[in-house]
Amino acid sequence: MAMIDLPPALPLMAGAVAMTLARGKARWVIGLGAPILALADSWYVITEGAESFVPFLGHTLNPVHLHHATPVFATIFCIAALGGMLFSLHQDRKVEQSSGLWHAGGALGVVFAGDLVTLLVFWELMTLGSLAIIWSGGQKHSYGAGLRYFGMHALGGVAMMIGIVMLVTQRIQTGHADPLAFSHFAEFAAAWPEFSWQTAGPWLILIGMLVNVGAPPFSPWIADAYPEGSSSGTVILSAFTTKTAIFTLLVGFAGFEALIYLGLWMACYGIVYAILENDVRRILAYSIVNQVGFMMVGIGVGTKLSIDGTAAHAFAHIVYKGLLMMSAGSVLAATGKRKCTELGGLYRTMPVTMWCGIIGALSISSFPLTSGFTTKSMIVTGIYQQGELLAQTGASHTHLIVAWFILEAATAGVFLHAGIKFPWFVFFQKDSGLRPPDPPWNMKAAMIGFAAICVLLGVFPGILYEILPYKLAAARYARVVYSFEHVIExxxxxxxxxxxxxxxxxxxxxxxxxxxxxxxxxxAFIPRMYREVLSPLLAMLQSAQKTVLETLPGRGMHDSSLPAPIARRAAAMWAVSVPVFLIVLMLLVYLVVYFVLPTL
Amino acid sequence: MKLDDPQAIKWLWAGGLVLLAVVMLVDAFVPHHPHFEGDGVTIDTLPEFFPLYGFLSGFVMVVVAKALGVALSRKDNYYGDD
Known part of the structure; x- marks a missing residue:
């Protein structure tokens, strides 16, 4: 059977290409058909337990591989693509829709990547798709935000690539059986606080993933870029990049303690910044960082229950965040407005958008009977269960106690900054005078569908627990999640x-x-330093250089004894001096690093 | 919905406060299990711990955000119109 040798990303990527040529009804067939086909293919591969191997430069690529978290992430990525497409297809936005399928395909490719090369290739393809979505967003800052997004992710991608090259080289030298394999970096997670050049490879790979997940100091790209997509583009954007990174961290760096601290920071940062924010979709973007922070803590704790909790929370999060972005997108599409100060009182004429937004808001807040309650709390429970375990062995675990208290506080903070703030300022607050209608049928259908999933996972979490990495841990948790004590707390x-x-x-x-x-x-700072310090410095240098050159006998560019073509070439030399100066500067930095770093 | 009616707003407030009171009342009678018993941390078993902790967390986060806003807030065209 040839189909199982192909990555399930292919239907989405083929759909992306076909979408560029399609018109009318064909767009609907491709937009909805590609995610459904990808989902069917994913589950075919999952149930068959298929693997595929491709020879590559004397090694073996493994483009179809099942990690423990592959089923849950593959399922939700296909559902997110389907919902995003349904929400968007009434508009003729071919570039955005095609890139949306491409972006989703990249994410699905990562989920099935069994080796580091496949991982990197799909990782970069995914970034290109999202960049095209942002650039076709048609918002005031789409172009600039897209450029910054690309710069950030190009840097992350390069870090990851260098890391992979270093790690693979090292593995080949030490006679590793499968040097390209992408799996848990176990030795690295155990020995992390001691930095040595031996671990530079995993570190750089980790940095590449941390860029995509929005860990500090890389977090600003999320609130910068996502709100610059179109009303439908942002729905797609919100689903894939950060959660693909969560998947790779879950596979590669589970139990890596530093992720707990990064996650706690992100959970609080997201709340504080969302409280201060005025742009509705930036509020929701900050709350992505906040929610991903919970997942980071789960990965850092790294027990079976917290891994299950993280995967489950990623699933639930993609649905309710997509739903919230759809609700905000419907408002944007109907009013052209995205700021709290310009909105308010929309409950009158947009009841479907409002109710779906409220269900999304309750879910992100982990209210009982919604998906957040049955997933996020699993991460929090994972923390104290690990604390109990370590208390018995006498191992140090103060950080887990602190983490538990911070995440409980952050849970209350989520309700405040996203659960209430979003619906309050958009649908209630004051009468903005706006009377927009609910959106077209397909947008409503996508919202209602996602809202239904939020409630379904809240009432019957067992469906989701079935496909988690460690089903047993989740099954045990299912017995206590709706305990009276937990609900009332x-x-x-x-x-x-x-x-x-x-x-x-x-x-x-x-x-x-x-x-x-x-x-x-x-x-602001670097451009200003360039304008006010480096630029004048270079100008000074240039004039000094000119003076020196002109005082040399017979060499100046005004030397009339030179034939005209040579004089012109002499003049052209000045233009080279800036790059030369910068290169010299870089070499100097390199020299300092080369001699100073080994002594540290 | 007739949320423009001040009477309706009053009822909503009243309903909300009743809900809060019920939660507090029930919380007082539910036995809470400690999360970090082995470490002698039992503050989370006190009655009304979760309502109080929730309120304080929300309060502190808003105050911290406002304080941070004093230093870090700028007009929304700060970075220009790129």
Whole structure:
């Protein structure tokens, strides 16, 4: 059977190509058919337990491989592509829809990648798709945000590529049986605080993944780029890049303690920045960082239950975040407005959008009977169960106690910044005078479908627990998730967190502001240093150089004794001096690094 | 829905507060299991721990955000119109 030798990403990528040529009804067939075909192919591969191997430069590529988390991520990526397409297809946005399928295909390719080369190839293909989605967004800052997005991800991709080359070279030298294999970097996770050149490969691979996951200091790209997609483009964007990175971290770096601290930072950062934000879809983008922070903690803890919790939460998160982005996208499409200060009171004329938005908001807040409750709490439970275990062995685990308390606080914070803030400012708050209608049928259908999944996973979590990496851990958890104690604790935490929102409402009124972030360094500081320091310095250098050259006998460019063509060439030499200076500077830095670093 | 009616808003507030009161009442009678018993951390078993912790967390996060906003907020055209 040839089909199982092909990566399930291919139907999506073929669909992306076909979409560029399609017209009218054919677009619907391709847009909805490709994700369904990919889902069917994925599950065919999963149930057959298929593997495929391709010879490559004396090694073996493994483009179809089943990791423990492959079934759950493959399923949700296909569902996300399907929902995103359904939401978008009434518009003739061929570039965006084609890139959307391509982007989803890249993500699905990563999920089945059994070797590092396949991983890298699909990783980069995915980035190209998302870049095209952002650039076709048609928002005021789409072009600039896309450029910054690409710069950031190109850097991450290069880091990952260098890391892979270093690691594979090292493995070949030490006679590793399968030097290209992508699997758990177990020795690395155990020995992490000691940095040595021996571990530079995994470190660089990790950095590449951390760029995509939005860990500090790389987090600003999420709130910068995602809201610059179109009303439908952002729905697709919100699903894949960060969660693909979560998948790769889950496979490669489970139990890597540093991820706990990064995750806690992200969970809090997302809340604080979302509280200050005015742009509706940027609020939701910050809350992606917040939710991904929970998943990072789960990966860092790395027990079976927390791995299951992370995978389950990624699944639930993609659905409710897509739903929230659809709700915000419907509002944007109908009103052309994206700021809290310009919106309000839309409950009157957009009931479907409002109710679906509220279901998404309750899910992200992990309210009982929604998908967030049955998944996010599994991560939190994983933390204290590991704490109990370590307490028995006497191992140090203060960080787990701290992590538990911070994530419980962050759970209340999610309800406040996303669960209430989003619906409140968009649909209630004040009467903005806007009376937009609910969106066309396909957008409504996509929203209602995703809302139904949110509730379904909240009421029957067993369906999802069935396909998690370690089904047993989840099955045991299923017995306690709806314990009376757990439900009442969660309600107390959330409802009183919500009370804080309404008590503090007067100081939460939005103003037309943004909040500075790490990206200030490369958007403001470095350009300014270039303009005000480096540029004048180079100009000075140039004039000094000119003076020196002109005082040399018979060499100046105004030397009339020279024939005209040579004088012109002499003049052209000045233009080279800036790059030469920069290269010399780089070599100098290299020299310093070369001699100083080994002594550290 | 007739949310423009001030009477409806009053009812919503009243309903919300009743809900909060019920949650607090039930919480007082539910036995809470400690999450880190082995370490002597039992604060999470106190009655009303979760409602109080939820409210305080929300409160602190808003205050921290506002404080940070004083230093880091800029007009939304700060980076120009690229």
């Amino acid at each position: 969660m309600l107390g935490l959330l409802l009183f967190g919500g009370l804080a929102f309404f008590v503090l409402l007067p100081i939460l009124k939005r103003k037309e502001t943004i909040t500075l972030d790490w990206d200030w360094i490369w958007r």
